[in-house]
Amino acid sequence: MSLVLYGENFNGDPKSAQNVVLRDPNSRSLVVMNQASGEISLVRQIRGPRIDSKISQNRPRLLSSYLCPQCGTEVGTGFEYESSPQSPESKSGSFVHRNYFKLLEQNNPYRSQQSCIQGLSAIPSTLFTPGYYRRFFRELSLLGSGARGSVYKVEHVLMDNHLGVYALKKIHIGNDLSWLELGMKEVKFLSSLTHNCTNLITYNHVWLEMASASGIVRASDGQDALDSEQIPCIFILQKFCPGGNLEEVIEKKVFGRFADHESSDERKRQFRLKRAEREAGTSKRQGLTTSQLLSIIYDIASGLKELHQMNIIHRDLKPSNCLLSEAYDPDKLLYGEKSFPNVMIGDFGESQICGQLRSATGATGTLEFTAPEVILVNTKAGNMSASLPQFTFQSDMYSLGMVCYFLTFGELPFMNDLSLPQLKDDIKSLQIDKKFLLRKHIDLQLLPIDPKIFDLIEILLSANALERPTAAMVTNTVRELMGEIRRSSDSQQSILSSADIQDQDQLSDSEMDESALHESTSIKTPEPSSLSRYLWDPYSLAISIFTVYRYGRSSYLPFLSVFLLGMSFRAEYRVRSSVLVAILSSVNLAILLIGTQLKSASVIELD
């Protein structure tokens, strides 16, 4: 997609044609590039309709006035620009041209000043872009650190204007071409995602720059050993996901576990809260609901499907590499039309093209999520790449199965603190079947879920790679399951609305899941309220008729009995009135027995 700017500035002379390379609706700014000179300038909207509101209404053309923030002159009154309506960015109102950050790099006046890296022999100095990071970005916070580098939340700043938030991965490569190669591998895969994928993290730009080595090597006294050192780094700018990673969200917000970095006050507060809930009997069952699980599995499988269609094997799929497009709130039921925020797969540092031979180092992704057939046991040094078991699309599907297991139980099927060889043995001998999963789910007293999810986990974690479904098959299965749940909740809702509107108001997501669970297991266990309806109602009717017939108006019992009968037909009193009807029938029975005994005693006396 491209935006073509025309209007006063475009007078038919192609030399003066301008391209909009970035549009930020928040600051009402456009960055425009002169096609002929490659020069970049920033303009801000001062008059006219808001650019985001109009674009979202699918109105392709706008008339606006813009101000040059540098000299303050009003420029381009009457600018019009067009946007392709199918562009995903145009829906959200923001737009970043694919080459925008590259264009900025070319506009960087410091590009030629590379004296500081002349001493480096291995990496050619022409590959560096000194000052680019400091000039165009402001570091907001550290998002996390992985095996190869740290990820920061950064704000893109141009001429003191804030133009969007990004995630920036900084990998210290030192003076080592092999590390550079590894870093570039990630970029190569990221850059093959040319279109905007809903379930894959897209990348914006990559460059090399010298950066502080602070925090990399610490001396024994805890001080930074390389504090003042500047070492070569690879910077990878990518889409920022505000919801954080799936591992933290599941552990902390779904299963209520404490994070390592949580303060002791916060731990105490959460502990007290849980204890109070337990004592008050209000503690909720833990776990995700069926619809939430399906939503996450669908997103990750869709991301994998896209990757596999591009012939790429991810190789390191795990919850910490799955990022959320917005924050998860346990009290929120809907995120747009979904039951969980959109999940995107990131970190392509281990990815490879299908068929490419594995390196002889035998490196795997994170062991717990790695398929048993690609785990190396007793690998001899010098083993040839070709003789090593190779990663496949099916090994990615196994990782998806392990992610599903983690989402369902909040833990993995391996013991903690295993040594590496023990863990490898456990992975190789792992046998997961539906019975085991059902048992575990019951033992952990988690929220009820549709057992078809256990079928899915079982088949994805199959020891035989050929039995595992493809990503496309998983998305189809999940879509069907979602449809079934929707249909069952629709029919349940229509029954409820005709039977009892109040009950319908209280129907929660988890109750819908419970009904789906009963339906699909075909063990038709009636819920308590319907049990009482079928058992108690005819019984209470009979007992009331008997009480009225027996006592007439001579006692208060018939009145009480009719009152309770009426209550038992109201859903919200059904359970309690059943107890009262039971008391009433016991009282009736007692009076009947005492009466019979008194009668027979008086007959004996008379005799």
Ligand SMILES: Nc1ncnc2c1ncn2[C@@H]1O[C@H](COP(=O)(O)OP(=O)(O)OP(=O)(O)O)[C@@H](O)[C@H]1O
């Ligand atoms: N695009 C992003 N948006 C928001 N947060 C991100 C983004 N990318 C990464 N993060 C955060 O930074 C953390 C570190 O990411 P990184 O990919 O470097 O390592 P990792 O996947 O956690 O570990 P490893 O390198 O061992 O695979 C992630 O766990 C995530 O919380």
